[in-house]
Amino acid sequence: MERQTLIKLIPTLFIVSIAAVFIYNLVSHGRIEHPGKSVYKNQCAQCHGDDGEGIKVLVPPMADADFLKNNFDSIPCWLKNGLNHPIVVNGKTYDQPMYPPGVDEIQIANVMNYMSREFLHSEMQVNSIWVKDRLKVCK
Numbered sequence: 001m002e003r004q005t006l007i008k009l010i011p012t013l014f015i016v017s018i019a020a021v022f023i024y025n026l027v028s029h030g031r032i033e034h035p036g037k038s039v040y041k042n043q044c045a046q047c048h049g050d051d052g053e054g055i056k057v058l059v060p061p062m063a064d065a066d067f068l069k070n071n072f073d074s075i076p077c078w079l080k081n082g083l084n085h086p087i088v089v090n091g092k093t094y095d096q097p098m099y100p101p102g103v104d105e106i107q108i109a110n111v112m113n114y115m116s117r118e119f120l121h122s123e124m125q126v127n128s129i130w131v132k133d134r135l136k137v138c139k
């Protein structure tokens, strides 16, 4: 690239980086809704609860759930195929089937990122390419 062109690009790069920081701040302070939030509210919360608290002995909690943290990588397969065997979450056994909630790869990635931040207070983040890869190895 010519020196002249590079110099012309500087203001553009400057504006783009300011915009990026601005958008990042809006999202991280919760002023723009996380894209996984609507997936969670519409397709998971009726069972798992708005705050991931679950339903008594029927639906396991997500909030600070050891099982969720330890098996995070398995979530795509559970959402695709459902989950239907006894599991132990925070010391309690749950054994009701979860039928596939009907979410696509992008929704899975978004909802996982939302759950990671909201319920596990974790920095773990995934994307739809990773989800697609995980879906290839579902049993």
Ligand code: HEC
Residues within 6 Å of the ligand: 039, 040, 043, 044, 045, 046, 047, 048, 058, 059, 060, 061, 062, 065, 067, 068, 075, 078, 079, 083, 084, 085, 086, 087, 089, 094, 095, 096, 097, 098, 099, 101, 103, 111
């Ligand atoms: C109709 C009720 C229902 C809906 C809707 C539902 N689940 Fe579940 N979910 C369950 C039940 C019941 C289990 C326990 C399954 C078992 O014991 O085998 C479960 C288990 C899980 C688990 C593993 C246990 C845990 O708490 O860590 C995860 C993760 C999970 N669901 C995520 C989701 C996500 C994400 C959605 C929305 C995209 C969703 N579920 C929608 C009922 C539901």
